[in-house]
Amino acid sequence: MNAPDPTSATRFEPQDPEFAVRVRASFARQRAMTLIGATLSLVEPGLCEIELPWHEALTQQKGYVHGGIIGMIADSACGYAAYTLMPATASLVTVEYKINLLAPARQGLLVARGAVVKPGRTLSITSGEVYARHAGRSVLVAATQQTLMMLPDTPDTPEADEVPRTGAE
Amino acid sequence: MNAPDPTSATRFEPQDPEFAVRVRASFARQRAMTLIGATLSLVEPGLCEIELPWHEALTQQKGYVHGGIIGMIADSACGYAAYTLMPATASLVTVEYKINLLAPARQGLLVARGAVVKPGRTLSITSGEVYARHAGRSVLVAATQQTLMMLPDTPDTPEADEVPRTGAE
């Protein structure tokens, strides 16, 4: 499940040379990322990073960032890592993810890093980590593993009259 | 992993008779739940429900509720289900959760239901479902399984000078 080390991130060859533009446009449509204040900080073939500054509005009862918020940015970072390798005409849905919360995030900047473990015709597998950076330190706060499903020839945008599609139908 | 059927939810005996007050006060401190518009709709021994109306601000790129948002309310519903059975002096942290996304949530009301599978001295296991209710129909949109860890004699509130504690330390 080794995430690729940064220098080897180009081991995956994207099918769509415009993958980064496509990923950034899709991310920009994720209203939920805007709501929490997350931004897309890195897009490479098979690799994405999302940054999220700590904010009181994101906390749970003890003042830490809510585990579900950490799950959100991990899910999106991993999903977009896989999406970089998809054909331009496909859409991608999260089938499932599992996340371990390892340490509380009480301040600083959260960085979620998603990496493709195995890209696939139908299913893709990713793994990711979330770090909290503060005062020159970086602490691992979460580790995740995720399964995604490609929907071929399916737009990645809302459609007025679409028939909703997920893998589990 | 059968969630208890609603009529048998009292199979668990809470240690703290004031569990519902404690759970509601803790939920009210979850700023992240306020941010997304989620409310606590049911608190029974070993059982909690959280409701979240669809809102455009919660969506991913196709206009469905973001899978991470669904994970958030599932995580909180399951966590508070376990918290109902904890002693009044304990705090509870999510160790990990795994969630399958089964159908898109494009409108209506999301209802996350968490139930205790096995309460424990140290670890508790829960399972949950998230339904989308719209126009008289209820569709299962997610299923989750979660592990939590009790921190005995630990306040459930922020502390100025606390040493952060999680199980994974």
Place this chain on the structure above:
Amino acid sequence: MNAPDPTSATRFEPQDPEFAVRVRASFARQRAMTLIGATLSLVEPGLCEIELPWHEALTQQKGYVHGGIIGMIADSACGYAAYTLMPATASLVTVEYKINLLAPARQGLLVARGAVVKPGRTLSITSGEVYARHAGRSVLVAATQQTLMMLPDTPDTPEADEVPRTGAE
């Protein structure tokens, strides 16, 4: 994730009326089940049970049944629960599973029960529990959640010259 209660197990309509024969024949080809001594004790639409008597050969270092063995019977019980609902010409592969081990199994009979949460054209989701029965008591020892993928028009038997297929390709 409510597993169907036993009396409602017929809520799923099998596509193949001969599903039970097909499931039993497939199980009989699972040499790994023979190796550990597991048998198929129940096959209903969307529901399967596998039984495994405790045996010293199945243990880990402390004399309990190895958690991986518990995972094996949970994986098979859930997989065959989903397979009951598949067309006769399809094969089914496990995409992933997650299992919580809740109590040690040191003696008696293990019973793994798998139930379909959501059957699908491509992906199916199941959940399951494993119980240890001994001296008139039944103890919950594991809870699992699983994702499977249907391979249409693919034999469920070994083929000399097959091209291996999994979802993640």
Place this chain on the structure above:
Amino acid sequence: MNAPDPTSATRFEPQDPEFAVRVRASFARQRAMTLIGATLSLVEPGLCEIELPWHEALTQQKGYVHGGIIGMIADSACGYAAYTLMPATASLVTVEYKINLLAPARQGLLVARGAVVKPGRTLSITSGEVYARHAGRSVLVAATQQTLMMLPDTPDTPEADEVPRTGAE
């Protein structure tokens, strides 16, 4: 979740200098590993590898190694990776694991590699991969993420009159 690269495996400092002897003795007591033919091929601080030759007795209905068997060696490899870092007087139990099956294993040698992501006082988190080696090729067949719980001052051996202990009690 980056597994440590092999050259940096010594980033963890074992508490027990005799960790390798202790791990090998514990593995030798796992009768289930003997049953399937698995051996412990590498023990380093925070890192373990288990090898398992393909054998027809390990297969599922299509002649591939059963996914549950792959889960078994992944669970043990990850668990022993964590056990290398535990004090000599502690025992360790698997709380849960999640495994994605990525490709069928139809022949050759399976190698499960487990690595510590975060060791802890109470909980430890690991990740692992399973590879199938055949004819000079190595194919990734599974990726896993696991949670373990340390039981302090608890023997790692069977006891005649022990009170069974797991985290979920």
